[in-house]
Amino acid sequence: MPQGDAAVETAWGGSGTGALLAQRYLLLDNRILPELASPGTMACEVQDSQSASRGLFARVCLPGIIPRKDLLVVLRAHRDAQIMRPVEWGVVAWPPLRRDAFCIVFERPSGGPLTASGATTFPPMAVTDLTSRVLAPAARSLAHLAQRGITHRAIRPDNVFMSGEDASHVIIGECVTAPPAMGQGAAFETIESAMTPPLGRGPGNFTDDLYALGVTVLALALGRIPLAGMSVDDIIAAKLARGSFIALLAGERVPFGLREVLRGLLADNAKERWGISEIEQWLGGAMNKSTHDNPETRMDRPFTFRGKEQWGFRQLAHEFGKDWQAASAAILDEQFGKWTSRGLRDADLGEDVAKLIKSARIEAAGNPAADPRLVSQFCAILDRDGPIRYKGVVAMPHGLGPLLAAAMRDGARDDVNHICELIAKGVAMDWLSWRAEGDTSDLSVALRPFKNIQQLLRHAGPGYGAERCLYELNPQLPCQSKGVEPYYVDAVEDLLPALNSVVERTGGLPSVFDRHFAAFIASRVKRNLDRDFAAMEEARGDAVLAKLGMLKLFAGLQADHGPANLPHLCAFLATDLEKAADRFASRSLRAEVRRRVLAVADSGDLAALYNAFTDRALTQKDDTGRRAALQQFVAARRQIAVLQNTDFKDSARSAAWRLASFLAGAAALLSAAMVVAT
Numbered sequence: 001m002p003q004g005d006a007a008v009e010t011a012w013g014g015s016g017t018g019a020l021l022a023q024r025y026l027l028l029d030n031r032i033l034p035e036l037a038s039p040g041t042m043a044c045e046v047q048d049s050q051s052a053s054r055g056l057f058a059r060v061c062l063p064g065i066i067p068r069k070d071l072l073v074v075l076r077a078h079r080d081a082q083i084m085r086p087v088e089w090g091v092v093a094w095p096p097l098r099r100d101a102f103c104i105v106f107e108r109p110s111g112g113p114l115t116a117s118g119a120t121t122f123p124p125m126a127v128t129d130l131t132s133r134v135l136a137p138a139a140r141s142l143a144h145l146a147q148r149g150i151t152h153r154a155i156r157p158d159n160v161f162m163s164g165e166d167a168s169h170v171i172i173g174e175c176v177t178a179p180p181a182m183g184q185g186a187a188f189e190t191i192e193s194a195m196t197p198p199l200g201r202g203p204g205n206f207t208d209d210l211y212a213l214g215v216t217v218l219a220l221a222l223g224r225i226p227l228a229g230m231s232v233d234d235i236i237a238a239k240l241a242r243g244s245f246i247a248l249l250a251g252e253r254v255p256f257g258l259r260e261v262l263r264g265l266l267a268d269n270a271k272e273r274w275g276i277s278e279i280e281q282w283l284g285g286a287m288n289k290s291t292h293d294n295p296e297t298r299m300d301r302p303f304t305f306r307g308k309e310q311w312g313f314r315q316l317a318h319e320f321g322k323d324w325q326a327a328s329a330a331i332l333d334e335q336f337g338k339w340t341s342r343g344l345r346d347a348d349l350g351e352d353v354a355k356l357i358k359s360a361r362i363e364a365a366g367n368p369a370a371d372p373r374l375v376s377q378f379c380a381i382l383d384r385d386g387p388i389r390y391k392g393v394v395a396m397p398h399g400l401g402p403l404l405a406a407a408m409r410d411g412a413r414d415d416v417n418h419i420c421e422l423i424a425k426g427v428a429m430d431w432l433s434w435r436a437e438g439d440t441s442d443l444s445v446a447l448r449p450f451k452n453i454q455q456l457l458r459h460a461g462p463g464y465g466a467e468r469c470l471y472e473l474n475p476q477l478p479c480q481s482k483g484v485e486p487y488y489v490d491a492v493e494d495l496l497p498a499l500n501s502v503v504e505r506t507g508g509l510p511s512v513f514d515r516h517f518a519a520f521i522a523s524r525v526k527r528n529l530d531r532d533f534a535a536m537e538e539a540r541g542d543a544v545l546a547k548l549g550m551l552k553l554f555a556g557l558q559a560d561h562g563p564a565n566l567p568h569l570c571a572f573l574a575t576d577l578e579k580a581a582d583r584f585a586s587r588s589l590r591a592e593v594r595r596r597v598l599a600v601a602d603s604g605d606l607a608a609l610y611n612a613f614t615d616r617a618l619t620q621k622d623d624t625g626r627r628a629a630l631q632q633f634v635a636a637r638r639q640i641a642v643l644q645n646t647d648f649k650d651s652a653r654s655a656a657w658r659l660a661s662f663l664a665g666a667a668a669l670l671s672a673a674m675v676v677a678t
Helices: 069-077 127-147 206-222 232-242 244-249 259-265 276-283 313-320 324-331 334-343 347-366 372-382 397-410 413-424 427-436 440-456 465-473 492-506 515-524 530-541 543-561 567-576 578-583 587-600 606-614 616-643 646-677
Strands: 019-021 025-032 041-048 051-061 086-094 099-107 160-163 169-172 303-305 308-310 388-390 393-395
Touching (some): 019 086, 019 099, 069 086, 127 206, 127 276, 232 244, 232 313, 303 313, 303 324, 308 313, 313 324, 313 372, 324 372, 347 372, 372 388, 388 413, 388 427, 393 397, 393 413, 397 427, 397 465, 413 427, 413 440, 413 465, 427 440, 440 465, 465 515, 492 515, 492 543, 530 543, 543 567, 543 578, 543 606, 578 587, 587 606
Antiparallel strands (some): 019 025, 051 099, 160 169, 303 308
């Protein structure tokens, strides 16, 4: 939906001639540029109405892809780094998708990427060109980003572009159209990041970018993508067994002059990995301290898990993450305790592990069920740098958001429940605390969002639960309610305009108030909506009351966030809630309410419509009339009861007989008197 200066100028389901962004940039859907697409996007040519000769292109995010919108403003203004900067962004009605989509316009590089997307072999670059045109500018650019707290997480050969009239230098491709590291192959990621599914890797840190830069330099020097064709598990196993530097070379000789810098950038221990100062010194000709390959320590004896021999802690933790139930049983095996004790060089940690195993065995004696938290704890011990592993969920803490979004989108209810469970049970916070190493200031900041979500997961009503967790973990995620499709609603001020457009386009409104709708609103507004949601929940059996509650909520949103006029939505709700007038007992007041509703139906003012249905003065007048009528009714019932009473009937009958006897006697006397007179 329209937002700020990036307003949508075309209606959904356009003519196929493109979409206009910010009243200036025309995205041409008939000029798709597959060579400029990135994972999770479509690319197309863009025309600038204010500069016809300007070379631009756009990437349109596919449904389900969460862009890094929080970086856009900073990157557009950032001139120090040689990086593909965003020019404009916003939501457009994209004809190829037949729905709204988020898009970002970029300056088009004068040259193409260093390698084609998906290519595994290519002509190698000369070492001198590689260091001066790729390594040096890329390292400095990444350092500039790091100074602003930004990690790139998309450094690879097909995301580095030739630039300049004579292609004399390169620029790093963009990093904002998809979650961090989503498009990175396992070879370009550190061991711990490669162990994590692409959507769950999170933003990482500066050293992760430098590692990817090292792999990129190696690939361009060799003329091939390292370890291409190998599975992710085989790549991880190779890096663990031989260290990244040796594994990525795969038996080839290091290109002359690059050994030292590649060893530094590809160090598996992040504390030993080179930073920008070491790179600058190396570029200047200085010699730096040498780093050593960091293969995983190989145990004297293997531990067999699921029929396969494991020789190292990190590899075993990786396997534990795939089958937590089997891992739970393995931890209780006496051989596991002996095996870990031989490999742990930290005496205090070894003692803690022994106590943990003993406690687990005691608990298992009374409750033999598999313990997922125990497995998660041991995985953290075996692989200190590795991701969270819990009931098959593998993710870095700040990668849980995109992972949860994908699980919800795909209907993977078990994964959804497990992600929420690991937050609710404090597993994510345990992971962060384990790695804090006494840095309490950073730890408190890192823990805060998970503590907040932990509280929200304790409630199950509308606005809470897994859906609320989803929007809290993904502040940039648009509302996932089916009621707002096909519109892209990522801000609360876009919600009512989207519903207004749904009514205008379809003539009606589906049942929009689902759990996604409630959670999205609750996560995006500042005021507490518990009472509103509770009232609607209580009125679930009464469709009219529930709809009135929804109208009240909408009226509050309109007052706080606009827009001032919602004609289609207002008119539809006026008709849809026509039966709400029947709540009034007085026939004349029902007519008055309908008259008032009709008067405001086309005003677009939801507060006025709500007041027409719930006017306090009319409600009080109706209540007064209702009570008076009830009193009259009660009095009449009492009178009827008296008249129908048996004693009253007998008394009335006796009185009637006495009156009849009197009248008969009087008539007889009168007749006798008349006879005597004659």
